[in-house]
Amino acid sequence: MTGKTIPDIIVSRLPLYLRSLQRMDEENRKVTSSQELGERLGISAAQIRKDLSQFGEFGKQGTGYNINFLIEQLCRILHVDQEWDVAVIGAGDIGNAVARYKGFKNRGFRVVMIFDDDPDKIGTQIGEFTVSDANDLTESIRNAQIQVAMIAVPGSNAQNVADRLVEGGIKAILNYAPINLNVPEDVNVQYIDPSIHLQRMTYYLE
Amino acid sequence: MTGKTIPDIIVSRLPLYLRSLQRMDEENRKVTSSQELGERLGISAAQIRKDLSQFGEFGKQGTGYNINFLIEQLCRILHVDQEWDVAVIGAGDIGNAVARYKGFKNRGFRVVMIFDDDPDKIGTQIGEFTVSDANDLTESIRNAQIQVAMIAVPGSNAQNVADRLVEGGIKAILNYAPINLNVPEDVNVQYIDPSIHLQRMTYYLE
């Protein structure tokens, strides 16, 4: 039996809840309330309770939510109670930063491969990784059964890379290239483009 | 007189329209339609027409939208018919990548300063910039009248950096640190956290 479908707008808030809770945990906090969480995130308490109630009853009337317990539940819901192997494609400045990024620790992800098509880069060391030949991309990720990838190549190559990732079995792509990717329906894409974020803010400036 | 307030959800789509149109322009396309734009972006044609109609009548019945003209209009609306000077705080891997990023070209932004508090980094060269002492942060951005900044420091320092940016007059912050920032109401913040994007996708994976 399949449970009811949760709206993506709710799913998109769960990682934010999780991140705040993990921060509270680092501060050695034990319990919190929908109100406190809402204040930290700029989200209404009612919405947080409603969102969480889609997945179960995680709180206690009168006292609120046990932080550790709620972290566990959210990790389970978001499938980050495991570590996902991630392939990085592109060993330029962005690929470099992403491959060496410490921020995936305890968040459910681990970079395991980095690819580039530049012969001068192939075989060189980036952090703990040796840059692989992008020609082997499809085969390598298929063999390693990797489902998550990050694209950090120029826009002109991004669609081609995406096609090969999909061929290799990738199901989730985080794309740093400033273009929209065409992928099959069962492949998820998220975009990071700093210019897009900045333009959304300059609208409000003079 | 102040025009009616446009919902932020509409504002958030305008940069996506602009990016697609600029790509069409690079392909030497001259006109497009709400339908074509919608297909490229995965957004309904009706919504695109509705969004644009908040700001004026930019199309022609029967023929669609002149790409160059619509680009001009969107640049004006988003206030990127000018180039905004941007300060980068943090000269680690991410600050490095952002400072050297070529993708701000023609998008309305130009990095002009980069700061760090590490004595070993201060004075060194990153691309065309010399790393400045983060102690001078507030004064430097105030003197240069910079309104836009990107935070690329560890989470533990991000709130402190944000406070000093606000003190210096910053009105828009793009935050790469994985924490929520508290800032005054008139300061806009956007967040980039790859783990958040990835977790939103792993929800849908097995």
Added chain:
DNA sequence: TAGATTGTTAATCGATTAACAATC
């Protein structure tokens, strides 16, 4: 002209909020 596509209205759909009984 005929065909195409806009801008806009009204209808639909979905998300958020307010309120409160339940209960820790």
Added chain:
DNA sequence: TAGATTGTTAATCGATTAACAATC
């Protein structure tokens, strides 16, 4: 117990879509 906070319902609010007259 009294106070606090949940989970949930119903009401409100806002966003999206369908449809079409206008017109290029």
